Amino acid sequence: MNNIIKIAKWELFRYIRSKAFIITLIIPFIVIIIAGVPQYLAINSEQPVMNIGIIDKGNNLFGEIEKQVSNDSEGKGKDQFILQHYTGVENNENSFIKELIKSNIADIVVVLETQLIDSGNVKFYHRNNIGIEQVSKVEQIIFNVVKNQRIENLQLNKDDLEYVRKNLDTQLYEISEQGEMEEMDMFVKYVIPGIFMFVLLLGILTSSQLLVTSVIEERSNRIIEILLSSVNTKELMAGKILGIGLLGIIQISFYLIIIIILGIFGSSYLPIELNISQLFSFKILWYLLFFILGYFMYSTIYVSLGSLFNNERDAQQTIGFFSLFAIIPMYFISFIMTNPESIITKILTLIPPITPFFMIIHIGMLSAPWYYSLGMAFYLILWIIGITFIASRIFKTAILMYGKRPTFPELFRWIRSSK
Amino acid sequence: MLKIKNIVKEFSNIKAVDNISFEVSKGSIYGLLGPNGAGKTTTIRMIMNIIQPDSGEILIGNRSSLEGSKLNIGYLPEERGLYQKAKVRETIIYFATLQGMSHGNASEKADQWLERFDLTKNENSKISELSRGNQQKVQFIITVISDPKLMILDEPFSGLDPVNQKLLKKILNEYKSKNTTIIFSTHQMEQVENICDSICLINKGKVIKEGNLNEIKNEYGENIVEVEFQENVKVLPKNILLDQKTLTNTIRGKLSDSTKINEMIKKLTNEYDIKGFSYFKPKLEQIFLKLVEGEKDE
Numbered sequence: 174m175n176n177i178i179k180i181a182k183w184e185l186f187r188y189i190r191s192k193a194f195i196i197t198l199i200i201p202f203i204v205i206i207i208a209g210v211p212q213y214l215a216i217n218s219e220q221p222v223m224n225i226g227i228i229d230k231g232n233n234l235f236g237e238i239e240k241q242v243s244n245d246s247e248g249k250g251k252d253q254f255i256l257q258h259y260t261g262v263e264n265n266e267n268s269f270i271k272e273l274i275k276s277n278i279a280d281i282v283v284v285l286e287t288q289l290i291d292s293g294n295v296k297f298y299h300r301n302n303i304g305i306e307q308v309s310k311v312e313q314i315i316f317n318v319v320k321n322q323r324i325e326n327l328q329l330n331k332d333d334l335e336y337v338r339k340n341l342d343t344q345l346y347e348i349s350e351q352g353e354m355e356e357m358d359m360f361v362k363y364v365i366p367g368i369f370m371f372v373l374l375l376g377i378l379t380s381s382q383l384l385v386t387s388v389i390e391e392r393s394n395r396i397i398e399i400l401l402s403s404v405n406t407k408e409l410m411a412g413k414i415l416g417i418g419l420l421g422i423i424q425i426s427f428y429l430i431i432i433i434i435l436g437i438f439g440s441s442y443l444p445i446e447l448n449i450s451q452l453f454s455f456k457i458l459w460y461l462l463f464f465i466l467g468y469f470m471y472s473t474i475y476v477s478l479g480s481l482f483n484n485e486r487d488a489q490q491t492i493g494f495f496s497l498f499a500i501i502p503m504y505f506i507s508f509i510m511t512n513p514e515s516i517i518t519k520i521l522t523l524i525p526p527i528t529p530f531f532m533i534i535h536i537g538m539l540s541a542p543w544y545y546s547l548g549m550a551f552y553l554i555l556w557i558i559g560i561t562f563i564a565s566r567i568f569k570t571a572i573l574m575y576g577k578r579p580t581f582p583e584l585f586r587w588i589r590s591s592k
Numbered sequence: 593m594l595k596i597k598n599i600v601k602e603f604s605n606i607k608a609v610d611n612i613s614f615e616v617s618k619g620s621i622y623g624l625l626g627p628n629g630a631g632k633t634t635t636i637r638m639i640m641n642i643i644q645p646d647s648g649e650i651l652i653g654n655r656s657s658l659e660g661s662k663l664n665i666g667y668l669p670e671e672r673g674l675y676q677k678a679k680v681r682e683t684i685i686y687f688a689t690l691q692g693m694s695h696g697n698a699s700e701k702a703d704q705w706l707e708r709f710d711l712t713k714n715e716n717s718k719i720s721e722l723s724r725g726n727q728q729k730v731q732f733i734i735t736v737i738s739d740p741k742l743m744i745l746d747e748p749f750s751g752l753d754p755v756n757q758k759l760l761k762k763i764l765n766e767y768k769s770k771n772t773t774i775i776f777s778t779h780q781m782e783q784v785e786n787i788c789d790s791i792c793l794i795n796k797g798k799v800i801k802e803g804n805l806n807e808i809k810n811e812y813g814e815n816i817v818e819v820e821f822q823e824n825v826k827v828l829p830k831n832i833l834l835d836q837k838t839l840t841n842t843i844r845g846k847l848s849d850s851t852k853i854n855e856m857i858k859k860l861t862n863e864y865d866i867k868g869f870s871y872f873k874p875k876l877e878q879i880f881l882k883l884v885e886g887e888k889d890e
Contacts, residue, residue, distance in 0.1 A: 176690060183686050187678065394673025399734065401642045402667040403690040 176404045180412025185419050188383050194420065197379040198427060201371065222253040223303075225311060226270075226279035228262060230287045237318045254311070270298050281311055290322050366537025368428055369460045370502070370530055376421045377471045377499045381492050384417055384472060388479025388572075389488065397572055406569040414472045421468040425461070459536045459546050466553045467529025470560060471499065477564035480571040481579060495526070502530030510538055522549070525556040563588050593618040593742060593773040594639065599648030601634050608634040609645070610797035616790070619771040621764070623784040623805070625876065626794035632777045633670065635794070636744055639775075640667055652742060664691060666735040670746035670777070672728055674719045681706065681715040684733055691738040698737070705733040709759075724751050732760065736767070743767065746777045761787065781876040793880055800883045805876075812879040813872075815847035819860060820868035832856055841867070 188194050229235050235258045242254050257279065262269045266284070273279040280303055286294040295315055299308055324337055391397040400409055474495055482488035501521075509518045509531060522531040532549050535541035570587040571579060579587070594616040601609040609631045616622040624632050637643045639650055649656065652665075674683055681702055688698035706712045709729045719727060728751050735743060749757050764774060764787070776784050784791070791808065793801040801808060817833070820842045827836060833845035833856075847856065853871065860866055 179686070179689055187675070191677075390675070394676075395669045395671040396673055396675065398637070398640075398642060398669040399667060399687060399731075400690070402640045402665060403687070403692075 176408045177412045177415060180404065180409060181415035181419060184387065184413050184416030187387070188417065188420050189423070191383065193379055193383060197375055198424065200375060201428065222255055223281065223307060223311075224255050224257065224277075224279045226257050226259055226273050226282040227285065228259045228266070228270075228282065229285045230263070230289075232285050232287070232289045234285060234289065234318055234322065237322065238314060241314050241318050254314075274298065274300050281308060283311060283315060285315070290319060290326065293319065362538055365457070366460060366533045368432070369425065369464050369533050369537075370506075372425050372428055373421075373464050373467050373529065373533070374499050374503065376424055376468055378496055380417045380420065380468070380472055381475045381496055383420075384413060384475040385479040385482070385488050385492055386485055387413065388476060389482055389485055392480065392572060393483060401572075406572065407565060410473075410476055410565055410568050413476050414469060417472045418465060418468050422465065425464060456536060460533055462550055463529040463532045463536070463553070466550065466557060470525060470529070470553070470557050471495070473557065473561050473564045477567045477571070480568045498524075498526035499530070502527055502534075505531075506534060509534055523552075525553065525560075528553050528556075593620075593653065594775070595649075595651040596635070596639070597649040597651070599635070599638055599645040599650060601631075601638060601643070601645050607797050609638070611648070612794065612797070612799050613648075614792045614799065614802050616773055616775060618773055619768060620789040621768055621774045621776065621787055623781075623788035623791040624775055624777040624794065625779070625781050625784065625791055625880070627779050629796075630779075630794040631797040632779075632794060633746065634797075636667075636746065636775075636777055639744065640665060664738060664740045664742075666738070666740035666743040666745075668731060668735040668743075668745045668748055672731050672751070674727065674731060674734075676720040677718055679716050679718055680711065680722065680730055683719060684730065684737060687734040688737045691740075693738050701737050702733070705737060709733065709756075725753060725756060728752060729756065736763070739770075740772070742773045742775070744775045744777070747780070748776065749783055750780075781880060785876055791876070793876075793883065795880075795884055801879070808879065809873045809876075812882060813874050816844065816872040817847055817853070817856070818842060818844040818868075818870040818872070819866065822865035822867050825864060828860075832859060 227235055227238060235256070239256055242256060259269070259273075270282045270284075273282055280300055282298040284296040284298070286292060286296065289295065295312075297308055297312065324334060329337065391400065397409075404412075475492070478488065478491055478495070482491075505518075505521060509515075509521070512518055513535070518531070521527050522535070528549060532541070532546065532553075535549075536546055566588045567584060596612060596614050598611050598613050599609055600607065600611055612631070612635060614622075624635065626632055634643070638645050639652075678686075681699075684702040684705070685695065685698045688702065689695055693701070703712070703715075706715055709732075711726060711729060714722060714726065719730065722730065732748065735745065748760060752760060768774060776788060778784055785805075788805050790804050791802070792799055819828075819833075822841075824841055825843065826838055828843055828845070831848065832851060833843065834848050836843050836845040847853065857869065860869075
């Protein structure tokens with residue numbers, strides 16, 4: 174046990190100081206920046222000025238539209254519309270509109286047909302390089318004006334008006350199969366399990382590289398022989414897996430601490446509310462459990478894989494194949510959320526390399542009952558024991574084999590052999 | 593100290609080690625010699641309990657090498673390598689603690705050894721930044737740092753300059769005087785001629801000769817002598833020396849079976865003015881080749 178801890182400590186410090194780990198640690202921030210920058214730009218950047226021509230056929234709504242636009246345009250980053258009112262063009266409407274757009278006087282021309290309030294009949298003409306989004310915004314402005322006019326026509330008093338315009342105050346509640354009810358929290362239901370899944374995937378992809386590289390280095394440098402003169406193969410393998418497991422825990426803790434700090438000091442800058450107290454809920458223990466089990470299972474596979482190859486280039490293809498299992502769940506998130514009870518979801522959840530990911534979704538997004546989670550944890554532990562048994566036999570024999578890569582019959586022979 | 597009894601190891605139906613037995617006494621330096629692929633490394637790996645023999649027994653002291661936990665054996669493998677990105681001092685301490693030393697003791701000993709090998713200035717360098725010879729010194733420190741009672745050194749001198757080879761020999765003699773048992777494994781036999789007390793010559797997984805080095809040399813000696821004279825002597829009587837070759841003032845030849853060295857010297861000093869006399873022991877390599885060729889003839 175003592176040797177396992179010594180090896181784990183050594184491996185942990187080696188990995189922590191590696192460039193690969195530091196890069197992994199900052200990848201989520203890079204992803205957030207890459208995803209967030211366009212969003213930020215879309216919200217905050219200065220929009221180009223759009224010239225809107227309004228041809229109002231007797232509705233007298235231009236003043237109202239102007240008012241609506243000026244209300245909407247307050248503040249930086251909002252759409253900038255310059256409105257121009259045209260009347261008396263009924264005779265040559267089409268050619269007039271074409272001319273307005275062709276000569277760049279207007280980008281969008283809106284024709285408010287007669288009796289618009291009742292008929293709702295509006296025509297939009299725009300240059301073909303104007304985004305449909307801009308057109309929709311103008312459409313929304315016109316609709317708001319028409320809607321207000323309709324409400325006004327009903328001659329409601331001020332209180333009634335406010336009553337009609339009052340927004341919804343939505344609260345979502347979920348009721349489990351056992352009849353337990355709880356308020357839905359975006360942060361708890363999607364963000365936290367999402368982080369655990371993402372970090373698990375990231376951890377698996379990084380640790381696969383680190384572990385395989387480290388075993389290959391020890392093999393090719395013959396460090397393995399010095400190590401095995403002091404420790405046995407089981408201790409060596411366990412130490413490596415424990416080291417990388419601790420690394421995973423450090424990684425997830427790092428992100429959780431950042432979330433806590435953001436929740437305490439920076440929640441007003443964030444698009445969603447970070448309900449930090451929810452972090453300390455019972456669910457987090459389940460996430461951690463499946464995170465650790467997932468990490469251990471993949472690490473065990475990668476340690477034994479490393480012992481089969483003489484150089485990293487040869488190992489890449491096989492690493493890629495196993496890493497694919499970790500990526501599959503990402504493609505299935507929306508499927509299992511909409512079809513949690515489907516037979517495909519159930520079968521996929523039983524495939525061990527996929528189990529930890531799906532269980533995190535099950536627990537977080539679908540509130541799996543505790544006995545199901547516990548059962549699946551035991552199921553996964555049984556698999557890990559089995560995989561460790563096979564992996565340790567392969568590792569023990571392969572670690573000192575040099576030259577030719579073993580064939581499948583040889584691998585089976587090693588697994589069966591107890592020597 | 594070490595008893596190897598009839599060990600056999602087979603890989604894919606090829607016998608890498610075929611019924612090898614030998615004994616190494618405490619405080620001696622023992623040479624495990626043979627060409628590449630003879631089975632030396634496999635034998636060493638079995639002694640180290642890295643792999644287990646298919647049959648046979650290995651006793652270290654009175655314990656089987658297979659028993660329980662790993663035994664404290666200092667091991668220097670033939671192909672050297674360490675964690676290239678790790679630092680010198682921390683690497684030494686890591687391996688020392690794996691050998692059972694406390695962290696404090698390991699640090700203290702690491703500093704002493706680094707100083708002795710003139711590596712103190714490199715203690716925080718990465719292994720990859722060291723020269724090959726210095727990397728080898730670090731690896732040697734790792735082998736000896738926990739003062740093991742048994743050391744197994746595979747080609748310990750390769751890659752070292754003469755100054756460091758001399759230092760290494762000095763250190764090994766110090767360990768020998770502290771009753772440490774040392775096993776050398778090498779294919780360069782001339783390296784161990786003046787260090788080993790006993791040897792085991794291995795070829796194709798089998799022992800072809802084992803025992804005290806001097807006795808073996810005497811057994812396979814061809815009684816070649818060289819006599820240097822003060823005056824110019826061209827030839828000696830054939831009853832004294834056979835197959836004579838004459839150089840300036842010097843005659844080299846083989847002693848006839850009936851002639852004893854003492855008698856020969858008496859005869860020569862009575863009749864000639866002698867300047868020098870040399871008796872040539874055979875080189876280990878010559879003995880090995882003779883044995884291997886003998887095997888082929890059989």
